Amino acid sequence: MELLVHDLLKINNIECIASDEEAPKWVHEALLQAPWVVVRRAPLQNGMIPVGVRGENRIQRFGAYIPSSAIVMKVTPEQLVSQAGWRTSERFTTIRAFQILDIVSFYYSRYDWSWGITGSVGFELASSIPTARPNSDLDIVIRMPQPLDRKKAGVLHGWNTQLPIRIDVQLETPLGAVALAEYARNEKQVLLRTSSGPTLVDTPWSVVTLNQEDGR
Incomplete structure (x- = not known):
């Protein structure tokens, strides 16, 4: 199954969510209400798919990973x-x-x-x-x-x-x-969000970067 950033995935087991950090309580509650996650921009981790869980508030976003076997539906x-x-x-x-x-x-x-x-x-x-x-x-x-x-x-x-x-x-x-x-402002440098973090580039279609930024 081909997966792209922003694809929405319905999962069959909310316990399959894995992360390097302990999940806040709201993550479990959000998945009980809606067992859906979104593919996020990050590398695969041991074959696991990087996904984001969203809560009720804008600030409630949690990055995690799921196995492909947990996917029951994909909506692009x-x-x-x-x-x-x-x-x-x-x-x-x-x-x-x-x-x-x-x-x-x-x-x-x-x-x-x-x-x-x-x-x-x-x-x-x-x-x-x-x-x-x-x-x-x-x-x-x-x-x-x-x-x-x-x-x-x-x-x-x-x-x-x-x-x-x-x-x-x-x-x-x-x-x-x-x-x-x-991009429409026609500035020389634009911020490109990549799977390894954001970076400034001449053009979003060029591999030549101007400056590497910290964070994601």
Whole structure:
């Protein structure tokens, strides 16, 4: 099974979660409510898949690992777009991101890109657990194997800023991810998030880095 960063995974055993750190109490409670995790940006560890567990609050995020045998379902961000589950959601009138997703989907369809929904909105669409808030940001990932023209990036970012909620777009390159907003500013250096940590690069599609940053 091919797994990419941001893919959502339903697991069959919440006890299979492994980590170098002791899991906070909320992790077990969150998985009991919704046995879903998201593939995170980190190397495999002894064949185990790096995943993130999300809690009720934004600050409740826990990095862990699971065996592939625990996966019973995979939902990709792109599938969430094609399924358009926001249209039939009971919370459509409550969540503003749901209300604008048809507009976003129509506009993005003009580009030949593979894109999908992530973050709290994506998690709710996949799991049916109410995790998004009325004014939650709409997090989007665009799979971008080839370099994106800066002018085209600026046009897309400019369109996103006209929407009534914040749109946070990540461009996934073969080397990692860069924020569309930062890339569109046409600065010489941009921050690329890789599996080994963030680094400054000339271009998110280049292996030549300018400066290695601490942390992840």
